[in-house]
Amino acid sequence: MNIIVQMWRSIFRTGVADSPVHRVFRVVVNFLLHLHPARVSKDGIKLRYTFCLGGLSLFFFIVTAVTGGFLMIYYYPDVDKAYASMKDIDEIVPFGTFMRNLHRWAAHLMVIFVPLHMLRVFLTAAYKPPREFNWVIGVNLLLLTFLLSFTGYLLPWDQLSYWAVTVGTTMAENTPILGAQGPFSVLGPEEDMHFILLGGTTIGQPTLVRFYFAHCVALPGALAGLMALHFWRIRKAGGISRPL
Amino acid sequence: MANKTKEDALLRPKDVYPKEEKVDTWPYLVRKELIAILVFSIVLVVWSLVMNAPLEDLANPSLTPKESKAPWYFVGLQELLVYFDPWLAGVVLPTVILIGLTLIPYIDPDPVKGVGQYAFKKRIFAMFCFIFGFTMWFVLVGVGQYLRGPYWSFYWPWEDMEVAKQVEVTLTNLPLPAGIALIVCFFALGLTIPAAVFKNFYWKAGLVRYYITMTLFMFMMFVPLKMILRQVFHIRYVITTPWFNI
Amino acid sequence: MFKPIIKIHDATAVSTERVSRRHILWGVLYWAGWGIILGILCVVGGAVVRLLYPRVIYEASKVFKAGRPEDYKMGSVNLVPGRSVWIVREKEGFYALLAKCTHLGCQPIWYEDQQVFKCPCHGSRFYKDGINFSGPAPRPLERLHISLSNEGRLVVNKGKVVGHDYTLQT
Numbered sequence: 145m146n147i148i149v150q151m152w153r154s155i156f157r158t159g160v161a162d163s164p165v166h167r168v169f170r171v172v173v174n175f176l177l178h179l180h181p182a183r184v185s186k187d188g189i190k191l192r193y194t195f196c197l198g199g200l201s202l203f204f205f206i207v208t209a210v211t212g213g214f215l216m217i218y219y220y221p222d223v224d225k226a227y228a229s230m231k232d233i234d235e236i237v238p239f240g241t242f243m244r245n246l247h248r249w250a251a252h253l254m255v256i257f258v259p260l261h262m263l264r265v266f267l268t269a270a271y272k273p274p275r276e277f278n279w280v281i282g283v284n285l286l287l288l289t290f291l292l293s294f295t296g297y298l299l300p301w302d303q304l305s306y307w308a309v310t311v312g313t314t315m316a317e318n319t320p321i322l323g324a325q326g327p328f329s330v331l332g333p334e335e336d337m338h339f340i341l342l343g344g345t346t347i348g349q350p351t352l353v354r355f356y357f358a359h360c361v362a363l364p365g366a367l368a369g370l371m372a373l374h375f376w377r378i379r380k381a382g383g384i385s386r387p388l
Numbered sequence: 389m390a391n392k393t394k395e396d397a398l399l400r401p402k403d404v405y406p407k408e409e410k411v412d413t414w415p416y417l418v419r420k421e422l423i424a425i426l427v428f429s430i431v432l433v434v435w436s437l438v439m440n441a442p443l444e445d446l447a448n449p450s451l452t453p454k455e456s457k458a459p460w461y462f463v464g465l466q467e468l469l470v471y472f473d474p475w476l477a478g479v480v481l482p483t484v485i486l487i488g489l490t491l492i493p494y495i496d497p498d499p500v501k502g503v504g505q506y507a508f509k510k511r512i513f514a515m516f517c518f519i520f521g522f523t524m525w526f527v528l529v530g531v532g533q534y535l536r537g538p539y540w541s542f543y544w545p546w547e548d549m550e551v552a553k554q555v556e557v558t559l560t561n562l563p564l565p566a567g568i569a570l571i572v573c574f575f576a577l578g579l580t581i582p583a584a585v586f587k588n589f590y591w592k593a594g595l596v597r598y599y600i601t602m603t604l605f606m607f608m609m610f611v612p613l614k615m616i617l618r619q620v621f622h623i624r625y626v627i628t629t630p631w632f633n634i
Numbered sequence: 635m636f637k638p639i640i641k642i643h644d645a646t647a648v649s650t651e652r653v654s655r656r657h658i659l660w661g662v663l664y665w666a667g668w669g670i671i672l673g674i675l676c677v678v679g680g681a682v683v684r685l686l687y688p689r690v691i692y693e694a695s696k697v698f699k700a701g702r703p704e705d706y707k708m709g710s711v712n713l714v715p716g717r718s719v720w721i722v723r724e725k726e727g728f729y730a731l732l733a734k735c736t737h738l739g740c741q742p743i744w745y746e747d748q749q750v751f752k753c754p755c756h757g758s759r760f761y762k763d764g765i766n767f768s769g770p771a772p773r774p775l776e777r778l779h780i781s782l783s784n785e786g787r788l789v790v791n792k793g794k795v796v797g798h799d800y801t802l803q804t
């Protein structure tokens with residue numbers, strides 16, 4: 145056998161020949177493509193139906209995850225070094241700015257595309273049985289997307305991030321019952337939600353580490369897990385919605 | 389298993405897997421996905437080459453910049469902060485929004501209408517609610533992002549943000565009984581009138597669904613109402629108590 | 635409405651059949667299993683919540699000295715560097731205001747010419763005595779406890795909030 149064909153086969157588990165059987169086979173045996181069914185509804189893949197919004201949300205998530213990993217190599221979650229390391233990424237690290245820009249703009253696109261995807265799902269009534277729970281998973285994906293953006297905002301440790309996060313976290317202080325300043329508060333300033341969030345009473349080193357952990361580990365992990373569930377549920381609902 | 393027939397009846401296979409025309413995933417779907425990814429890869433790379441992510445001065449806890457805005461996707465909430473106290477705008481409203489979104493599939497009384505189509509006419513009320521809320525969110529983002537200048541004062545696009553605005557008009561509060569009466573009337577009417585006028589809707593949804601739907605709907609309508617009260621009638625709080633203000 | 639398809643064996647149901655010993659044993663084990671799961675979740679959950687509360691926080695002391703009364707001009711508003719506190723001297727005496735907007739925590743700016751504090755974040759305004767008069771701030775700025783130490787220096791305690799008419803006579 146031709147050595148090239150052998151290599152190809154060993155990687156993709158199918159040959160290069162084309163026939164209806166091969167087409168089905170190729171999707172089923174390929175790890176990346178097995179997220180898809182082998183055959184899909186003709187209406188479902190019309191661009192005018194999904195506008196590919198869900199798929200692109202996933203794409204932007206992957207881009208932010210990969211570029212974020214590279215930024216982690218140069219970033220220190222330390223209040224004395226964080227800002228300086230951002231400056232380094234912008235000015236010294238080769239292609240550091242480019243990587244940072246990719247991370248930032250892909251994140252923005254994700255925050256735009258996830259709500260648009262939700263809009264599409266609503267407009268096509270795709271949340272109706274048997275897809276109710278996938279919509280619920282989706283709402284959690286939306287929340288996680290926002291939280292991910294918010295926690296990332298503090299990391300550069302510049303004026304913008306410091307004050308935006310001050311405003312954002314002070315809202316926690318105003319939570320009814322569980323916030324020290326909120327209506328009917330029962331907890332003091334050193335025991336309320338705000339304190340847990342910041343790891344102190346003002347934004348400082350503990351806050352930066354907490355946000356770093358949330359941004360780089362906890363939230364992306366939760367998002368990836370829920371996404372897997374999201375996609376699995378689409379398959380189990382018999383594929384994408386279509387007119388009944 | 390003896391349960392099989394029952395289970396089938398529950399899942400209604402007719403709804404789940406209706407007859408349909410199918411095509412091969414490879415190449416018809418895969419190539420579309422590939423094109424979408426390529427297009428947005430180009431967009432991302434070009435965007436990242438021509439525009440840099442902002443980085444301002446080092447954080448300084450003892451100096452708030454003249455203009456401090458949340459990241460744009462939260463500016464809508466920040467804009468709400470002008471009209472509502474933080475515990476409402478920052479905590480209660482987002483929670484209600486999330487709960488409302490989560491409940492959508494369960495309060496929609498019709499399990500099949502409009503599935504798989506952009507059927508605006510068939511689901512007028514549902515479409516109206518969602519598009520209204522969705523648009524309101526982005527309008528608030530737009531106002532907060534582009535029409536708010538230093539000190540969060542309002543500027544039309546043709547006004548110069550460098551010119552300081554004078555202090556806004558003084559606002560009054562509604563007296564407590566009037567405020568309570570207003571809110572009670574608002575929700576009571578919102579919960580009863582639609583049931584009387586749209587009897588069909590009420591019977592179809594059933595008691596529980598109907599009340600959840602209308603409560604959420606009235607919550608959504610409360611937001612623009614409060615804005616109007618403030619901008620047109622210069623009312624700051626509808627209810628003032630020693631513990632909280634609405 | 636939804637009907638359960640699989641009936642989980644209900645150990646507590648009153649039945650006319652003879653209740654065997656094995657039956658009861660399984661019932662007990664079933665509920666004990668749930669109990670153990672719940673117990674573990676409570677312990678682990680409680681541990682996580684407690685873990686999130688640091689035992690020690692490395693923050694600036696809440697009590698600090700701020701110079702001698704003579705250092706402050708009559709009628710002046712002075713921001714103590716790094717402490718986010720204004721010390722104001724009026725004819726009635728000294729008072730200290732926490733430089734944290736009661737709206738969402740930005741630091742307002744003192745305008746000497748207009749004699750007002752303005753918050754840049756959402757435009758709240760406060761009079762010199764800390765009372766809010768415009769914008770979204772729901773409460774006046776917080777007044778902090780201020781006293782004189784033995785050697786005649788001003789001492790501010792950020793952990794102790796006092797009433798809005800509290801002043802320190804010197």
Ligand code: HEM
Pocket residue numbers: 194196197198199200201202205258259261262265268270271275278279280281282283285286289371374378383384385386
């Ligand atoms: C991280 C964010 C998300 C990702 C990556 C994602 C991904 C996807 C993908 C790839 C699909 C296939 C169809 C399509 O592309 O439109 C899909 C379908 C779906 N999504 Fe999402 N999604 C996300 C967030 C959401 C949100 C916020 C909601 C709603 C609240 C949602 C609800 C649904 C539902 C109900 C379907 C089934 C649609 C149908 O069968 O027509 N998803 N999602």
Ligand code: FES
Pocket residue numbers: 735736737738739740753754755756757758769770771
């Ligand atoms: S934080 Fe001061 S007005 Fe909002």
